[in-house]
Amino acid sequence: MDSQTLSAHRAAATGVRMSVHSSKTLKVTMVTGQDLIAKAGSMIAYDGYVQFDGAPASLRRSAEEMVTGEGGRLMLARGDGDLYLADYGGDILVLHLNGEALSVNGATLLACDASLELAIEPVKGLAKLSGSGLTNLVIKGTGWVALVSRGIPMALDCAERETYVDPDALVAWTTGLEMKARRTIKASALIGRGSGEAFQIGFKGQGFVVVQPSEDTGDRFKIRG
Amino acid sequence: MHSTLFAHVPVESTGRYTLQNPQLLKTDVTQGSSPVLARQGAMVAFEGQVEFDSQYRNRSWRNVERMTGEGLDLMRCKGNGIVYLANLAQHLHVMEVGRGITVDSSYILAFDGSLGVGIVAVDSAVEVAAAGAYNLELSGSGQVVLMTSGEPLVLEVGPDKNVCVDSDAVIAWSTSLRTQLQAPTSTSGVWRRRGTTGEGWEMHFGGTGHVLVQPSELLPPQGMRNGGVLGQFGMRGNSLGGSNS
Numbered sequence: 001m002d003s004q005t006l007s008a009h010r011a012a013a014t015g016v017r018m019s020v021h022s023s024k025t026l027k028v029t030m031v032t033g034q035d036l037i038a039k040a041g042s043m044i045a046y047d048g049y050v051q052f053d054g055a056p057a058s059l060r061r062s063a064e065e066m067v068t069g070e071g072g073r074l075m076l077a078r079g080d081g082d083l084y085l086a087d088y089g090g091d092i093l094v095l096h097l098n099g100e101a102l103s104v105n106g107a108t109l110l111a112c113d114a115s116l117e118l119a120i121e122p123v124k125g126l127a128k129l130s131g132s133g134l135t136n137l138v139i140k141g142t143g144w145v146a147l148v149s150r151g152i153p154m155a156l157d158c159a160e161r162e163t164y165v166d167p168d169a170l171v172a173w174t175t176g177l178e179m180k181a182r183r184t185i186k187a188s189a190l191i192g193r194g195s196g197e198a199f200q201i202g203f204k205g206q207g208f209v210v211v212q213p214s215e216d217t218g219d220r221f222k223i224r225g
Numbered sequence: 226m227h228s229t230l231f232a233h234v235p236v237e238s239t240g241r242y243t244l245q246n247p248q249l250l251k252t253d254v255t256q257g258s259s260p261v262l263a264r265q266g267a268m269v270a271f272e273g274q275v276e277f278d279s280q281y282r283n284r285s286w287r288n289v290e291r292m293t294g295e296g297l298d299l300m301r302c303k304g305n306g307i308v309y310l311a312n313l314a315q316h317l318h319v320m321e322v323g324r325g326i327t328v329d330s331s332y333i334l335a336f337d338g339s340l341g342v343g344i345v346a347v348d349s350a351v352e353v354a355a356a357g358a359y360n361l362e363l364s365g366s367g368q369v370v371l372m373t374s375g376e377p378l379v380l381e382v383g384p385d386k387n388v389c390v391d392s393d394a395v396i397a398w399s400t401s402l403r404t405q406l407q408a409p410t411s412t413s414g415v416w417r418r419r420g421t422t423g424e425g426w427e428m429h430f431g432g433t434g435h436v437l438v439q440p441s442e443l444l445p446p447q448g449m450r451n452g453g454v455l456g457q458f459g460m461r462g463n464s465l466g467g468s469n470s
Binding site for chain 2: 020055093094095096097098100102150151152153155156157160161162163164165166169174200209210211212213214215
């Protein structure tokens with residue numbers, strides 16, 4: 001069998017905990033004692049011995065997440081080996097937190113170290129906006145985080161000037177940014193002449209905000225609700 | 226915090242339209258005298274002071290749009306700043322209009338307000354998926370940003386070249402080209418459009434110019450917004466309209 005083109009897609013051996021294979025697959029090196037929290041159903045392959053459980057009780061416990069839908073669909077992976085995760089062909093982003101905090105849109109979290117602290121917090125100062133929701137997942141501590149973005153993402157620096165973001169395209173942002181909602185509905189929208197851009201979230205301060213080039217908030221190929 | 230993410234900071238912009246990455250357009254609305262017209266709801270982020278207004282269309286134009294299914298809801302982006310535009314992570318292409326481009330309205334992301342826009346009927350007006358019976362014709366001097374699902378193929382059409390493309394996959398072509406629809410099925414398969422080979426209508430091009438083809442025969446993804454899996458395969462409702470709001 002001639003597999004020259006195929007062998008170019010072999011997973012490279014990496015020494016780090018999380019790495020990205022061909023921009024759409026996350027490779028996690030699993031070690032006993034370093035558990036991983038991942039989006040339920042995102043496993044595509046593994047080698048070695050890896051076990052999957054439902055979301056840890058500490059996450060499942062809070063009733064509020066059932067209401068908000070944030071963090072509700074997580075699983076816990078443990079064991080030894082290489083674990084490959086993907087989410088419907090979305091682009092994978094890997095971050096290493098060093099005692100910092102990151103606020104993510106719950107649906108974009110693919111995986112993170114179980115040693116990180118996950119908290120569901122309301123977004124301050126914002127009313128219910130689509131995409132952003134009322135609440136967000138705040139990830140704190142030291143460890144690796146993998147996010148998924150529909151299309152190649154972009155990091156915008158908010159230090160220079162105020163940056164406005166469509167809530168449907170928002171992936172993550174550093175905590176400590178000043179946020180404010182901006183409405184651009186004008187009277188013309190009431191007579192059917194809206195611009196299609198009703199709400200934006202403004203960010204200002206030291207930090208960055210990540211956006212994706214898509215406003216598709218649902219799972220693209222999701223069949224079940 | 227260190228991450229691969231910091232390879233994705235904004236690029237240096239050179240002109241009015243710069244591709245931040247293959248799926249995201251960086252638009253400097255400060256440049257140029259005409260406003261930037263963009264598909265409604267395509268903004269993902271902006272910096273500076275930018276206003277988004279609906280593009281006014283008079284009643285007769287709206288009637289034409291409704292009858293032809295080539296409705297394209299646009300917004301004017303004006304002000305002083307940088308707007309990032311994208312649509313469902315489709316691949317984007319900035320191109321000069323030059324001597325005219327005929328394109329299906331559902332594959333336009335943005336264009337200069339100085340361009341002339343007209344709705345034209347495609348020869349042998351059969352309702353086919355991507356290249357509908359009607360298309361938009363852009364003319365004048367300026368730039369247009371097109372979208373394709375996946376990385377496209379540009380075919381050159383010349384006098385000695387016989388170019389045929391699947392009408393579900395064709396996005397745009399030079400206005401100067403002559404088009405003709407043909408069905409490759411034999412008479413035995415005439416009752417089934419996709420007969421035995423699975424190929425439906427194909428479009429034949431003559432003249433001199435270029436044809437843009439995408440590697441997908443599905444309908445534009447904005448049509449599946451409310452259509453679920455059926456919409457993904459173009460089987461739900463009228464997905465030909467370009468609405469993305």
